[in-house]
Amino acid sequence: MTTAIADRRRLEGPRFKATPASAVLVLVIIVVAVIAAFPLAWMILTSLKTPQETMQVPPVWLPGAPNLDAYTQVAEVVSLGRSFLNSAVIAVVTTTAIIVTSLMAGYAFAKYEFRYKEALFALLIATMFLPPIVTLIPLYRITGYLGLNASLAGVIVPNLANAFGIFLMRQFIKGVPDELIEAARVDGASELRVLFQIVTPAVMPAIAALVLFAFVYHWNSYLWPLTVLQGSADQYPIVISLSRLLSYNRGAMNTGLVMAGATLAVLPPVLLFVILQRFFVDSVVSSGVKG
C-alpha cells in the first residue's frame, strides 16, 4: 500500500511541500533569475525606446510608447541582411562539416583498433585546450598562403573540424553495440554506410548537442573573423557589423539602435538553445563527468 503510493509519486515526478524553507528557496530562485535575465531584458526594452528616452538621466526603464523605429534604422546603417546571411553561411557550413568530420573520427576512435590510437586521440583532444590567440599569428599567414584571407572561406576552412566534437562523438559511439555494426558489415555494408546508416541514427541526441554547440560557437565567434576578414566589410558576420554599429553610434548617441542590433544578433543562438537545450545540457554533463 505504502509502496504503491510511493511508486505513484515517483511516476508523477517530484512533489514539493509548501514549507517556509521552500518558500524562501522559490524567492531566491526568482531573484537570481531576475538578475540573470536583467541585462537581456534591458537590451530589449531599450531597443523599443525613443532616442530621447535612451538618453534620459536618471534612466527610464519602460518605453513610454514602444516602437520598432530602431529596428528599421539599424537596417539602414549596416547591411543587416548581408551580415545575417554571412553569419548563417559561416555557422551552417562549419556546423555541417564538424558533424561529419567528428562522426568519422569519433567512429574510428570508438570502434577501431590501430597503433598509436590513444596517443593520437590525446594529441587531438589537447587542441581543445589551446586558446585561439596562441595560433592566431601564423594561422593568419597560412590562410594567406591558401588565398583565403578577406573571404568567408577564410573564416570557415580552419574550423571544419573540432576536438570537442571528436570527443563527444567518441563518447557516444562507444555506447553503440558492436553486434549492430557487425551485422551490417556481414550484410556487406561499407564502413561509410555503417557509420551513416547504423551508427549515426543511434547517436542523434549527441549530434543535436553538437549542432547547437558548433552553431552557437561559430555564430558568436569574433576574434578570428575580425582578423581574417580585415577590411572586407561585405563579408562581415553580424557580430562584427554590430561592433561597427557602436563606433558609428558614438557620435549619434542612439543607444536604441545598438540594442536593436544586439537583440537581432542574440535571437538565433538563443532560440536554437531553447529548442535543443535538453541535448545540450546532457552533453555538457557527460563531457564534465567523463572528461
Add this chain to the structure above:
Amino acid sequence: MGAATTTATSSRTKNRMTNTQHRSAVFMLAPATGLLAVFIIIPMLLTIWLSFQNWSTQTGFETATFVGVQNFIDIFASNSVGRDFKAALVNTALYTVGSVAIILPLSVLLGLLVHQKIAPGGVFLRTVLFSTYMVPMIAVALVFSKLYSPTEGPLNQILGWVGIPPQTWLSAPQTALFAIVILNVWQQVGYFTVLAVAGLTQIPDSLYEAAKIDGANPIQRFFSITLPLLGNTLLFSSVIAIINAVQVFEPVALITQGGPVNATNVLTYHIRRVGIERAQGGLGSAMAVTLMLALVVAIALLFAFARSRETKSA
C-alpha cells in the same frame, strides 16, 4: 584437416579484417586529423618557432631571421614594449583569478539551488542561467557598456536606491578590469552551474542520510560531503574557467581598447595588436608562447594542489 582449413581461413579473414580496418581507420581519421594538424597543431609549432625569429606578419615565413631569445628579452625589458606586455600579463592574471574566484563558488551555490528537491523552479533557473551562455560576447559587451554608463545606465541608479554612491565602472583604471570580470561572470556562470549540477548528481543520497542520522547540520554536511566529493568537478571547472578567462577579447576590443591607462589591456587583445595590427610577428609569438607556458604552469599547479588535498584527506 577440416579444422586446420577453418583456422587458416579464419586467420586469413582476420588478417584481411585488420587490413581493411587499418585502411578504414586512415580514411575515417584523415579529414579531422588533417584539418586539426594544418590549422591548429602546425600553427602552434610555428608560433614556438617564430618566437625565436625576427619576422613581419605581412611577409612570408621564409623572411624570418633567427634572433635567439631576443624577443623574450624585449617583451620583459623595461622599455615601452616590455612595460605594455608585463601590464597585459598582470591584467590577464588578475582577470583570470578574479573570474575563477567568483565563478567557482557561485557555480556551486547556484548548482545547489538548481539541484535541490525542496522547492520547484530548479530546472527553470538552469535554463535562464544557461541561456546567457548562448549570447554572443559582442552583444554582452554592448549591453553592459550601456548598463555601466555612469549617468544613463541603470546600475548606478539601482545602487543609488540602496544608498551606494555611483561607481566609475569601465571609465576609471581602478574599476575597469573588475567591471569586465563581472560581465564575464554573468555570461559564463550558467555553464559552470550545469557542470556543478552534474557533480552534485553523482553524490549518493545515502551519504547525506547517514550524516543526517549522525546529527550533522546542513552546513557541516556541505563541508564534509558535498565539497570534498565535488573535487574533480571543481578541478575540471577551474581548468576550463582559466582557459576561457585568458581568451577575453570582445569587451576590451569593443569598449575600452585596453584603457583607461592600460588597465584592461589583456593578453589576447595585446598579442593581436602587436602580432597582427603592428605585424610584429616574432614579438607577438614570443608573447603567445609566454601565455602558453603560463597556462601550463597554472594548470600544473592546480593539479598539484588537487592531488595534495586528495592525499591529505585519504
